[in-house]
Amino acid sequence: MTKIFHMIALLTGLLLAACSDGHDDGPETITPIHFGETDYSIMFGKGASIPFTGGGGVYELTASNPDVLGKFGIETPDHYLYIQPAKTGESYLTIKDVKAESIVTLHFTVEDFYMSFRITEIEGRNTNEFFEVGRWIRFIRNDDNTMPVKVVWQQNMTFQLMTVGEGNFDITRSGTNIFTMRFSLHHNNGADSPLYDYEYTMGGDVEYMSLFDSIFDFGWEKSVASSRSQPVKTIKMLLTDKNNGCKITCSLEP
Numbered sequence: 001m002t003k004i005f006h007m008i009a010l011l012t013g014l015l016l017a018a019c020s021d022g023h024d025d026g027p028e029t030i031t032p033i034h035f036g037e038t039d040y041s042i043m044f045g046k047g048a049s050i051p052f053t054g055g056g057g058v059y060e061l062t063a064s065n066p067d068v069l070g071k072f073g074i075e076t077p078d079h080y081l082y083i084q085p086a087k088t089g090e091s092y093l094t095i096k097d098v099k100a101e102s103i104v105t106l107h108f109t110v111e112d113f114y115m116s117f118r119i120t121e122i123e124g125r126n127t128n129e130f131f132e133v134g135r136w137i138r139f140i141r142n143d144d145n146t147m148p149v150k151v152v153w154q155q156n157m158t159f160q161l162m163t164v165g166e167g168n169f170d171i172t173r174s175g176t177n178i179f180t181m182r183f184s185l186h187h188n189n190g191a192d193s194p195l196y197d198y199e200y201t202m203g204g205d206v207e208y209m210s211l212f213d214s215i216f217d218f219g220w221e222k223s224v225a226s227s228r229s230q231p232v233k234t235i236k237m238l239l240t241d242k243n244n245g246c247k248i249t250c251s252l253e254p
């Protein structure tokens with residue numbers, strides 16, 4: 001009996017040990033899908049790839065204005081939301097995380113395509129109240145090619161972009177191939193605000209001239225609108241105030 005008792009005790013101990021070695025972590029924990037922001041501005045003709053974290057892998061996407069957002073979807077392995085807008089405008093995108101049982105709503109503003117230059121240096125007496133170091137000049141291509149322009153800056157705390165001035169621009173070329181850029185700008189408090197005119201001689205790297213020509217259809221000769229150089233470099237535009245010689249250096253933003 002003693003031997004039988006010891007055998008039963010040994011088998012019971014082995015069974016308990018085997019059970020304790022099994023891993024039972026319970027149901028898998030799913031972190032709901034999360035985006036860094038809820039408001040996004042994207043460019044028509046360029047699209048956007050927006051990263052996210054978490055997520056259960058199964059999603060249902062609904063756009064409040066699908067005509068604006070065009071094609072959109074989530075690539076699960078890459079953790080990116082991809083959007084290829086169809087036109088300018090605004091739309092909300094609701095993302096239902098099926099497995100996590102959560103919902104996220106994002107707001108999108110689709111803007112016209114623009115070419116952006118950041119003001120990096122100002123030499124001399126600047127009479128343009130819209131231009132300051134650190135601000136961006138956005139040259140916008142719209143359907144009518146009316147050449148609108150905006151001057152924007154970014155808040156330090158919230159990183160939100162704010163428009164400080166807007167209006168139109170134009171570029172003219174003299175018979176001796178001197179290019180002049182003209183701005184008509186008003187403050188961002190209504191189109192009825194008074195317009196301020198500024199005029200600059202254009203200089204700096206020649207590569208950006210081909211971009212203005214191809215985007216805004218100026219129709220300049222290829223010898224003037226030369227192709228971009230290789231390798232890729234930071235392209236600078238130099239605007240010289242025709243009234244007092246103040247030099248404003250701008251760098252093309254990627």
